[in-house]
Amino acid sequence: MADGMGIPARQPAVPRLRRSRGRDPLGLRRALSDRLLPALVAAMALLAALALAGSRGAAELTARWEGGAAAAMTVQLPANAGAARLARGLAALEAMPEVTRAQPMDQARMAALLRPWLGEAPAMALPVVIELQLAGLPVAPEALARRIAAAVPGASVESHGVWVARLVALARSLQAVALAALALVAGIAAAVVAVAVRAGIAARREAIAILHDLGATDADIAGRFAQRAGWLVAAGAAAGTLLAVPVLAGFADLAAPLLGGQPAESMLDWPWTSLPWEALAPLPLLAAGLGWLTAQVTVRRWLRRLP
């Protein structure tokens, strides 16, 4: 009979410090180490934050400039042009295929616009300004301007709106590129997590098999990996996002003049509060979710080979 049986042995001291270890039967703290994965994820979170902020900035510029592009072209007739000449000009402009609408600017509105410079009752007659709405952005605005000048004698054509519209189009494609970069970074992050988890599985193959044979469910085993991966990714993503903040504030400072502001004198005056915090703050959380999900899928797929 076993020595231990029947002997009224004193209650053995239950070890306390091993407790945390017992909670990690797969040894994931070493198999999924806290070095490489968070570092890689931090780098990717930095890129993601830049892409995200870039997309936000481009959207902001777009919204700001779009107003200026509404009248892509204006045609100016001399002040002494009579109603008949205006009507002929409008007809000629509307006949052009590129033009969807030609409308003379309201004299009262123009007077209001010019009031700061010319006073309440301008002594001089104001020129007649026709705003053009174009069907699309002209490929060659200069050529269009020349044709308009030929069609409407004495007219001068202003096409700065075309350039604004081009900038808007550029900003829009930048936005699209930034979002694509974001998606790419997310995909690479998921791939990195999957590789790390597979390496962890390979390192703990025997421990996984033992847990499985002791009656652990797939959900249990996958959950252990997913929890560890989720934490590591969250930590890495938080670090990467924090690193991105000063970079973004610097960019925002550089962009300030484009948004009608002034560059700051010192870093303290950088537009910290205007950063897209509502987009940056959830980044670590979203990354953690991505890492968790990737680990779940990776481990569960692997476990299907066990009976």
Added chain:
Amino acid sequence: MVRFEHVGLRYGTPAGSGQPGQGKPSLAPEVLRDLSFTLPQGSFHWLLGPSGAGKSSLLALMHLALRPSRGEVEILGHRLAGARRAALPALRRRIGVVYQDFRLLPHLSVFDNVALPMRVAGRPEAQLRADAAEMLRWAGLERKLTALPATLSGGEQQRVAIARAVVMRPALLVADEPTGNLDGPQARRVLALLQEMHRLGTTVVVATHAETLVAEHPGPALWLAEGRLVRHG
């Protein structure tokens, strides 16, 4: 209760599917062939036979580490042929296994190894500590709680493995060569632990080569040879 009915097993078939390799021209040979027997609940059986006869394979079927290629296996009232994979973990928790090579987790202490089945089953930490400690005392390991398996002797590791196998009070206990590397006194001590579980109502199956041990403790046995059941009784 353990019931086998015309059970066949060949390795190399998809894990868990129980299906023979799909139309593969060279099927691995059956290592278990047409086994039919019933072990009543609460019985103690030896599993005997020469090396390579299929003892470990038969035990693997009993503790659901393998699923049969053909035939019906019924464990503790559950038929495995039609069982969903998701239903197996709960059944595994009612089966204790002592492996030929112990299979202790090397980075966990003796205590945590023994507590592992209860943690897997989701027992509250406060409850399981007393149970694991009591089980280790029962196995005579109360001085080794914090030791790592690598620092234990073979006999001590074997007793840790047994404590882990019985800590959940399994309804079925299978042991594969539990005295394989032990000297006479150690082997008898291990066997005493297994028989104690039998007295508590557990169905016990012990595979062994140790004829002297069987002679000292005669009891019903399954004899395997080349994958067939040659004697039962």
